[in-house]
Amino acid sequence: MARKAIDRFNAGQKCNLELFAPTYVVKEEKDGEIKMKTVNLTFHYVFVRGTLPEVKTLCGQNNGFSFLIDHGNLKQRYATITDRDMANFKTIARAYKNCLPYFSLDEIDLEEGDLVEVINGDFPGLVGTYMPKAKSNSGNIVLNVYNNVGTIAFNVKATDVRVLEFSRRSTRANDQIDAFVPHLLKALRHYHADEALPRPLAAKLTVFCSRMGRVSMNNRKLDARLQALLVGANYILGNIDEATAAKVRFDKLKDTITNEWTSALVTLVFSIINDDTARVENLKAELDKLTPSSRAQHMLMDEYAHYTA
Template sequence: MDIGLTAQSEPRKWYVLNYIPTSMVKSERSAVMTLQRFNNLVGTDLEIFAPKICSVVNAAGKNIKVERPLTYHYVFVKGESLLVKQLCGMTNGFSFVLNRGNTQRYAVVGDKQMSDFKRIADRYKNLLPFFSLEDIDLEDGDKVEVIEGDFPGLVGYYFPKNKSTSGNIVLKVTQNLGTIAYDIKAKYVKVLEFSKNSRRGYDQIDAFIPKLYSALRKYNSREKLTDAEISVLTIFSRRMEVVAFNNHKIEAKLSAILMVANRILGNYDAESCARERFEKRLNSITSVMTKAFVALITAVADNNVDVYREGRLMMSLSGDERSKAYMQLLGEYEFYARQFNI
């Protein structure tokens, strides 16, 4: 077939197709069998992924998955565009899903996204929770990558559950359709970008600082950290190591924290990466209080009395004497005054 030979030079993509059977057989198998007949007839090797679709209903506070095979008719076919067009041009139930509001006419899914999608499908025995993205604002979630657990490598939008150490990850499948991975532990994800609609990133940094102070005191006195303390530092450092902030000031502060936390842990490669990032953003810091904070933790980590003195002087000029953060930092300066004989 000339069309098949011509198409071989084109890149293979995952196309989102409608599949509405032309007969009374309305099952996942019919889409697979129909495509197989096409492959046999034309001599092609189009791939198909046809998961069952279910929606999520909240009943009595619990998420219940309800199969709705006629709500969505989507299947996913990978192949060259000419061959997929030939498939959809026949009277067999397949048709393109148009990608409205996008320069690309037909809806496609990237290989990485499709791999993540299949991973979720495999975890849920091919019965996928689907929902319209019109029902959810992805910008309310943090963009994350899963690094442990059932979905390593999965990239999506993380929505933490109230009063819980876990959350759900939403994967955008098409322009208007998403699926979800439930109950992913927060410690298993690495943040790529915090939501623009929340202060979670700032709050997590602020909550970590007292734990860093405690670990730094032990590091300074050459006292061994407990497993729990090592775990806290490791999880924070791993979660925050690549997160992007639009604010260079907070990025500089975070980099300094990661630099010292990794020094305490003995992760010298990670410390070096954080230091390089910190040095790029160092001049962005304008807050006297933040400068004093960075001076304190780096002075202790490096045992540098001159940096300590500079930071102690900044404390008297900060004007934040009434804040809780100021009092905590002042307590650390007073604690280390004995070490530096001041």
């Protein structure tokens, strides 16, 4: 019905309005059985792309179309969404054969999730809020379409997304960086010994660089540490352009590094990829005066001992 109305309008007005009219569904449980029930929004909530005068003309005709008023916007009377948001919406729609999961966002705190972009899998190019599932390597990507109405891409693997911005409320950025350091230290040993990386280790470096390479960090100290790790990992993988870009970002942040253990880690990474173990030997004497108090610090001391033995 909506499609025919748009086609008639385009033919009569010599326009090229575009229609997106997905079917919305919700989960419904009855007698222990879960089914998907169509929500009565199919013709009441559709999207039309065109110029404002064209859409005004469309809505002025006796065809069932009318504007959605944006009562919360003092500058703009009619509700609109960006082309980028619509592209994300259509990405989910394609994967679900135009049958979109519908729900209200009233009970979901989007600020708890990270802003991500999907780079692999069923939803390439999708940008949305990633909500990790507990004790799982996957999560759901939530998309706020308009006015607290959302849709969702289910069961997206963590390895299939690139983080664009971490939640301000979470410690995930620091946790992921900490978890990656031991893998990079192992890779540095192989690189220094001129050995090929074992495939599982190469995969860990590749995934980290893919996930974290474009993230926007609100903590400059943490960002400096991240960029140093990205320099080392990309250089070992042979991604010279990416390593160079990370080094440029690091150079802008390096003065924020004041912690002596962080400085020691950065020095080790750059020294090994640049084949400059003399810097490691010089710094080891300073580190020997310190008392390591964590597993990570003990591990770093072991690495310095390894290269100076």
